[in-house]
Amino acid sequence: MTTSASGAAAPGSSGASAVSMDELFGRQSLGRAAVRFWRNNTQLCVGAGIILLLILMALFGPLWVDPKGAQVGRAVVEQPPSLKYPLGTDTVGRQMLPVVIYGTPLTMRVGLMAGCIGLGVGILFGFIAGYYGGWIDNLLRGAADVFLTVPGLMILVVIASSLHTALDVNTQALVVSTLAWMWPTRTIRSQVLTMRERTYIQVARLSGVSGLEIVFKEILPNLLPYLAASLVSAVSSAILASIGLEALGLGPQNEPTLGMTIYWAMYYTALIRGLWWWWAPPIAIIVLVFIGLFLISAGLDQIANPRLRRVVEK
Amino acid sequence: MTVGYLVRRLFVFFIVLWLAATVNFLIPRISPVNPIRERLLQAVGQGGVSLAPMEEMVKSYEARFGLDKPMYVQYVNYMSDLFHLDFGYSITRFPNRVSDMILKALPWTLFLITVSTLLSFAVGTLLGALLAWSKSPRWIYWISPPLLTLSAIPYYLLGLVLIFFFAFLLKWFPLGGGYSLGTLPSMSLRFVQDALSHSVLPAASIILSGCGFWALSMRGMMVTTQGEDYMTLAEAKGLSDRRIFLRYGIRNAILPQTTSLALSLGYVVSGSVLVEVVFGYPGVGSLLWQAVRTFDYFIIYGVTFMIIVAIGLATLILDLVYPLLDPRISYQKS
Numbered sequence: 327m328t329t330s331a332s333g334a335a336a337p338g339s340s341g342a343s344a345v346s347m348d349e350l351f352g353r354q355s356l357g358r359a360a361v362r363f364w365r366n367n368t369q370l371c372v373g374a375g376i377i378l379l380l381i382l383m384a385l386f387g388p389l390w391v392d393p394k395g396a397q398v399g400r401a402v403v404e405q406p407p408s409l410k411y412p413l414g415t416d417t418v419g420r421q422m423l424p425v426v427i428y429g430t431p432l433t434m435r436v437g438l439m440a441g442c443i444g445l446g447v448g449i450l451f452g453f454i455a456g457y458y459g460g461w462i463d464n465l466l467r468g469a470a471d472v473f474l475t476v477p478g479l480m481i482l483v484v485i486a487s488s489l490h491t492a493l494d495v496n497t498q499a500l501v502v503s504t505l506a507w508m509w510p511t512r513t514i515r516s517q518v519l520t521m522r523e524r525t526y527i528q529v530a531r532l533s534g535v536s537g538l539e540i541v542f543k544e545i546l547p548n549l550l551p552y553l554a555a556s557l558v559s560a561v562s563s564a565i566l567a568s569i570g571l572e573a574l575g576l577g578p579q580n581e582p583t584l585g586m587t588i589y590w591a592m593y594y595t596a597l598i599r600g601l602w603w604w605w606a607p608p609i610a611i612i613v614l615v616f617i618g619l620f621l622i623s624a625g626l627d628q629i630a631n632p633r634l635r636r637v638v639e640k
Numbered sequence: 641m642t643v644g645y646l647v648r649r650l651f652v653f654f655i656v657l658w659l660a661a662t663v664n665f666l667i668p669r670i671s672p673v674n675p676i677r678e679r680l681l682q683a684v685g686q687g688g689v690s691l692a693p694m695e696e697m698v699k700s701y702e703a704r705f706g707l708d709k710p711m712y713v714q715y716v717n718y719m720s721d722l723f724h725l726d727f728g729y730s731i732t733r734f735p736n737r738v739s740d741m742i743l744k745a746l747p748w749t750l751f752l753i754t755v756s757t758l759l760s761f762a763v764g765t766l767l768g769a770l771l772a773w774s775k776s777p778r779w780i781y782w783i784s785p786p787l788l789t790l791s792a793i794p795y796y797l798l799g800l801v802l803i804f805f806f807a808f809l810l811k812w813f814p815l816g817g818g819y820s821l822g823t824l825p826s827m828s829l830r831f832v833q834d835a836l837s838h839s840v841l842p843a844a845s846i847i848l849s850g851c852g853f854w855a856l857s858m859r860g861m862m863v864t865t866q867g868e869d870y871m872t873l874a875e876a877k878g879l880s881d882r883r884i885f886l887r888y889g890i891r892n893a894i895l896p897q898t899t900s901l902a903l904s905l906g907y908v909v910s911g912s913v914l915v916e917v918v919f920g921y922p923g924v925g926s927l928l929w930q931a932v933r934t935f936d937y938f939i940i941y942g943v944t945f946m947i948i949v950a951i952g953l954a955t956l957i958l959d960l961v962y963p964l965l966d967p968r969i970s971y972q973k974s
Contacts, residue, residue, distance in 0.1 A: 472655050476952075479906075483932070484667050485667055575929075588797070598808055598815050602804060616794075617792045
C-alpha cells in the first residue's frame with residue numbers, strides 16, 4: 327500500500343505540512359513524508375484508492391473482456407458464475423462481467439456530469455449571494471432553502487417520466503443536475519461570507535481591486551480544498567439520485583448502467599429466483615463507490631477545515 | 641415565537657406547495673412529447689381501455705388541460721383542483737380516482753416511515769453519542785466501521801440484500817408485500833401480526849442504514865460538546881457520569897441533530913418510497929412504481945404532489961416545535 331500511496335501523496339504532502347528541502351528531495355525521507363501523509367490522511371488515501379481501482383477497472387477491463395458481452399442475447403441465459411461466464415449471465419443473455427465493466431463508468435459519468443453542473447451553478451450562486459448580499463442574497467438563499475425541503479427525487483420523477491422515451495445517459499445527467507445546486511450554493515455562500523470579512527480581503531478592497539478580481543484571485547483559490555470536498559459530495563448525491571430514478575425504471579433503457587442493471591434484476595424477479603450474481607455485483611460496486619466518495623470527502627473536509635481534525639483527535 | 645416568524649414560515653410552506661403544483665403543471669407542457677395525450681392514445685390503441693370511459697377521460701383531460709382555453713385559465717383551474725386534492729382519474733384503472741388510491745396507500749407508508757425513522761433516529765443518535773463519549777465501553781468502537789458502511793448504502797439496496805438473506809435463504813420473513821395473499825385488511829389480531837411480520841424487513845433496511853447516518857452526525861456534534869466548560873464544571877461538581885452524559889452531553893448535542901432531521905426528511909422519504917418498491921409494500925411508493933411502469937401520469941403527478949405536501953407539512957411542524965426543544969432560539973429578528 328505504501329508504494330501506491332507514495333506516488334499520489336508526494337505533491338500533496340509538501341504543500342500540506344512544512345517539509346524541509348532535505349526531506350523533500352532525499353529518497354528515504356520522501357518515503358517518510360508519504361508515511362506521514364498516509365497517517366494524517368488515511369481516509370482520503372483509502373477512498374481515493376477505491377475510486378482509482380474502479381476507474382482502472384473501467385479503463386483496462388475492456389482489454390480483457392469483450393464489451394459486446396454486455397449486449398442482449400450474447401450468452402446462454404441465467405447461467406451461474408463459471409469459467410466461461412465469470413459473473414454469470416442474466417435472463418436476456420447479457421454477461422454480467424462485461425455489464426459491470428461497461429456500466430460502472432456510465433454511472434460515474436452521470437454522477438460526474440451532474441455533480442460538476444451542480445457545483446458550477448453552486449459556485450456562481452454562492453459567490454453572488456455571499457459576496458454581493460442584499461436582495462439577490464435573499465432571493466438565492468430562499469430559493470436554495472425552498473428546494474432543499476422539497477424531496478428532490480419526486481420532482482426528478484415528474485421530469486424524467488415526461489422524458490421517458492428520450493432518456494439516455496446525458497439527458498439523465500441533465501435531469502439530475504437540475505436539483506444538484508442547492509447544497510453547493512448554501513455551503514459556498516456561507517464560506518464566502520466568512521471569507522469576505524477577513525483582513526486580506528478588506529485590504530484588497532481598500533486598495534481598489536475590483537470585485538471580480540477579488541473573487542477570482544483572493545477568495546476562490548482559498549476555497550479550493552473546500553470546493554473539491556463539495557464536488558465529491560455533489561457527485562455522490564447525483565449518483566444516489568440517478569440510481570434512485572433508475573430503481574423506478576426511469577433511466578436509459580438501452581444502457582447497462584449499474585442502477586438499470588438492478589432495475590432489470592428486480593423486473594425479472596431475480597431476487598426470489600436465487601439469481602444472486604445478477605444483482606449482487608452492481609450493488610457491491612455502488613456500495614464501493616459511495617464508501618470511496620464518502621471517505622474522500624471526509625478526508626478533504628479535514629484538509630479544508632483543520633479545526634475539525636484537532637477536535638476529532640482530542 | 642413571534643407572529644412575524646410564523647407568517648414567514650407559512651409563506652415558505654405555501655411557496656413549496658405552489659412550486660410543486662407548478663412543476664406538475666408545466667412539465668407536461670414544455671416537454672417535447674405530451675406524455676398525457678400520448679398515453680391516452682396508447683391506451684385506446686391497445687384496446688386496454690374501452691372507448692366509453694375513454695371519452696369521459698378525454699373530456700376530463702380537456703377540461704383540465706383544455707387546449708381551447710388560454711394558458712392562465714388552465715393554470716387557475718388546475719390550482720383550484722389541486723386545492724381540493726382532486727388529481728383526476730387513474731388512466732390504467734379508470735373508474736378509480738387518484739385521490740382515493742393515494743388515501744388507500746397512505747396509512748401503510750405513514751406507518752412504515754414514522755416508526756422506522758423515529759427508531760433509527762433514536763438508536764443512531766444514542767450510538768453516535770456513545771461513540772464520542774470517552775467513558776463508553778470498549779466494544780462500542782467496534783461498531784463504528786460497520787455503521788459507516790451501512791450509512792453509505794441506500795436504503796433500498798440494503799433492502800434487496802436483506803430480502804435475499806432473511807427471506808429467500810433463511811425464510812424467516814415473507815418475501816414481500818404488506819400482508820399474506822388471501823387475507824383482507826382488517827383490524828383483527830391475526831391480520832396485524834401478519835402485517836407486522838411483513839414490515840420487519842422493510843423497516844429494518846431503513847433503520848440499519850439510517851442508524852449509521854444519524855450516528856455519524858451525532859458523533860460530530862457530541863465531540864464538540866466534550867471540550868466545553870460546562871462539561872468540566874459538571875465533572876468538577878461530582879455529578880454522575882450518567883447524568884453528565886444525558887443532561888449535559890446529549891441535551892446540547894441533540895439540538896442541531898433535530899435540525900438535520902428536518903432537513904433530511906426529503907431524503908428519508910425518497911429512500912423509503914424506493915424501499916416500498918423493492919418489497920412490494922402496498923404504500924404510495926409501490927403506487928408510484930406501478931404508475932411509472934404503466935405511464936399512468938395522473939397517479940405520478942398526484943403521488944409526487946402529495947409527498948411534497950406531506951414533507952412540507954412535517955418540516956413546518958418540526959420548525960415550529962424547535963423552540964420548545966431549544967430555549968436559546970426565540971425567532972426574533974436580530
